[in-house]
Amino acid sequence: MPEKKRPQPNKTGARRRRKPAGASTGLAATELQAAAPPGEVAALHRAIDEDGGKVLAVYREPYGGRWLVLAALPIDLVEPTPYQRNLSDTHVRKLEAVIGKIGRFLDPIIAVRTPKTDHAAKYWTPNGNHRLSAMKTLGAKSIVAIVVPEPTAAYQILALNTEKAHNLREKALEVIRMYKELATLDDASEEAYALEFEEPAFITLGLCYEERPRFSGGAYHPVLKRVDEFLTQPMRAAIKERRNRAGTILALDDVIVTQVDALKAKGLTSPYLKSFVVARVNPIRFRPKDAPPLSFEEALNRMMQAAQKFNPGKVKLDDLAKSGGAPDETD
Numbered sequence: 001m002p003e004k005k006r007p008q009p010n011k012t013g014a015r016r017r018r019k020p021a022g023a024s025t026g027l028a029a030t031e032l033q034a035a036a037p038p039g040e041v042a043a044l045h046r047a048i049d050e051d052g053g054k055v056l057a058v059y060r061e062p063y064g065g066r067w068l069v070l071a072a073l074p075i076d077l078v079e080p081t082p083y084q085r086n087l088s089d090t091h092v093r094k095l096e097a098v099i100g101k102i103g104r105f106l107d108p109i110i111a112v113r114t115p116k117t118d119h120a121a122k123y124w125t126p127n128g129n130h131r132l133s134a135m136k137t138l139g140a141k142s143i144v145a146i147v148v149p150e151p152t153a154a155y156q157i158l159a160l161n162t163e164k165a166h167n168l169r170e171k172a173l174e175v176i177r178m179y180k181e182l183a184t185l186d187d188a189s190e191e192a193y194a195l196e197f198e199e200p201a202f203i204t205l206g207l208c209y210e211e212r213p214r215f216s217g218g219a220y221h222p223v224l225k226r227v228d229e230f231l232t233q234p235m236r237a238a239i240k241e242r243r244n245r246a247g248t249i250l251a252l253d254d255v256i257v258t259q260v261d262a263l264k265a266k267g268l269t270s271p272y273l274k275s276f277v278v279a280r281v282n283p284i285r286f287r288p289k290d291a292p293p294l295s296f297e298e299a300l301n302r303m304m305q306a307a308q309k310f311n312p313g314k315v316k317l318d319d320l321a322k323s324g325g326a327p328d329e330t331d
């Protein structure tokens with residue numbers, strides 16, 4: 001029987017891209033404005049005019065057919081959502097230089113109208129903070145935005161924001177800020193916003209970073225991805241349990257740091273020291289695949305006991321050389 005030929009990788013070694021879907025979907029270009037907008041879109045049109053803005057176009061986006069409003073907004077009425085990552089000064093300066101040099105602003109931000117009684121801004125942008133900051137610094141009077149009629153889209157759009165890759169700290173802080181805002185809206189559980197949060201570990205780590213900005217979350221993330229889960233109670237109640245979990249991790253981190261300092265005192269140096277110790281006390285690392293999963297409490301209790309018993313005197317330089325993992329975070 002002839003041997004079956006294996007598919008050959010392409011010459012560049014690059015990963016193959018997915019093929020386009022066989023069937024077409026969404027709207028054709030001529031259909032984007034081929035219907036009358038519903039009442040809530042007309043109401044948004046009037047509100048933008050009353051706010052001193054100017055509607056430039058009303059249309060449906062081509063994939064899902066949902067209505068959007070392209071508008072020029074007074075820049076003083078726009079601010080970033082309070083739960084997204086912090087600005088990158090380097091990125092903002094680059095945008096300022098490019099916009100100023102070419103004399104054009106060509107990339108509209110995304111915004112939702114969310115009038116609040118406690119501040120003047122009427123529009124939040126979940127995807128456009130850097131562009132907004134650059135335009136404000138340059139003295140712009142207005143900014144062009146794609147205004148989404150549904151306020152809840154402000155939380156979903158963060159998942160589409162690929163303008164700059166998140167590191168773990170940025171992502172966790174973004175999630176916990178979003179969590180706190182969503183907890184004030186209704187009695188929804190964490191799982192109702194699983195798309196926005198992506199994984200439960202980000203919620204717990206976000207609280208850790210708020211408490212300890214130099215926390216090395218990357219060392220603990222692999223464990224938390226296995227044992228942390230979305231809580232079923234409403235978020236306004238679940239936040240108490242989340243704080244307890246963050247406190248447990250920070251208490252473990254205190255013990256881990258003590259052991260890392262002991263290794264350094266022995267003359268051992270490595271950017272992976274904390275990850276090395278955490279891996280050594282990780283109860284899941286060599287757990288049989290058919291063993292029942294550990295809960296958060298079980299896993300962290302075992303880690304604490306192992307960390308307290310960890311003996312730095314038995315660690316050799318060869319042990320560190322064989323270890324891997326993420327380098328310890330320093331900022």
